Amino acid sequence: MLEDKKTKVKITFFVILVGISSMFVAIVTDHWAVLSARLERLNSTCDTAHLGLWRLCKKSIFIAEDDYQGTACGPLSLPGAENCSYFRHFTSKEEAEVFEVTTQKEYNISAAAIAIFSLAFMLLGTLCLLGAFGNGRDYLLRPSGMFYAFAGLCIVISVEVMRQSVKRMINSEETVWMEYYYSWSFACACSAFILLFLSGVGLLIVSMPHMPRNPWETCMDAEAEPID
Secondary structure, X not given: OOHHHHHHHHHHHHHHHHHHHHHHHHHHOOOOEEEEEEOOOOOEEEEEEEEOOOEEEEEEEEEOHHHOOOOEOOOOOOOEEEEEXXXXXXXOHHHHHHXXXXXXXXXXXXXXXXXXXXXXXXXXXXHHHHHHOOOOOHHHHHHHHHHHHHHHHHHHHHHHHHHXXXXXXXXXXXXXXXXXXXXXXXXXXXXXXXXXXXXXXXXXXXXXXXXXXXXXXXXXXXXOOOOO
């Protein structure tokens, strides 16, 4: 690999590591969205929650007059008793029954599965990229870029599926949630998509063969034909 190309690949790899770190944070944390129930009256307890790909944490907050900020319960930073449980497709019995109505099982299974696919693509891309630093292995840059681009696409699909899940929970008449906003785990996933997808495209561009600067360059580099 040429020194100029190796420098570009190293810079891109650093950006990729930031994207991978952001995606890991998004997957293992549960602050993709914050949900709030309606505040019926002051000086009473109401519910708020935050959720991720794997679990939902419900928090009971006592809202006094000094904490009043609108019609919804919150903010989440107020003290209260918190209870976290994994979604029904990852647990059973009592913990599962709590969220049988308040979660969209199909959406969360899909979002989690697609996120796992993105991790697989990131692993394959990293193996190819590390192998590309060997002598005469520049050809591995192309599959590496494709794997990272695929990982970015999987992430944005997972983000959209989770977004639809939250919207259905808010719009459903069977849930208590009336307001929501996306939190820092959601932002990490979006950042990972941007970094990984653009880095993958960048690796594909770097792996392209050198284009001649002018039409004569190709002719000058061509081997002379033997004269009979």
